[in-house]
């Protein structure tokens with residue numbers, strides 16, 4: 001894995017203010033199917049959103065979170081696939097420039113609690129995004145980071161990992177979650 005120009009999140013004083021844990025939408029909430037819009041300017045509001053999303057992701061706990069999952073239609077993703085949760089990365093307006101290879105692995109999602117299944121993804125991706133400073137950077141990712149990037153960027157396009165599963169599995173999952181979270185899906 002190569003990281004180019006990724007901002008050092010933990011050292012950024014801008015995001016060490018009070019943070020908030022945001023409610024996460026649960027599938028089959030139709031709001032998860034909406035498309036996020038590009039961020040025009042990385043300003044204080046976006047940095048605040050990133051900080052709150054990071055707090056929400058760590059508290060869940062999860063390794064990635066897209067703004068769509070917290071009902072914000074902006075192209076913002078946070079990811080930390082490190083074991084000690086010390087490498088938070090923010091991807092604003094992320095775009096997959098190249099994808100190659102194939103790998104199948106088990107995925108889960110904070111918006112689809114308790115469900116894990118295998119999804120076929122590209123093995124390596126090159127992604128361009130803006131960092132918290134508003135500057136563009138590129139990442140060449142493989143392994144868990146590559147999978148996580150593809151999963152989160154899907155969210156920004158209104159797509160969930162369960163959309164890759166068979167129709168029968170999708171219906172079972174939908175029914176099960178709708179029963180468990182009736183208030184959230186009414």
Ligand SMILES: [Zn+2]
Nearest residue numbers: 108109110111
């Ligand atoms: Zn997810």
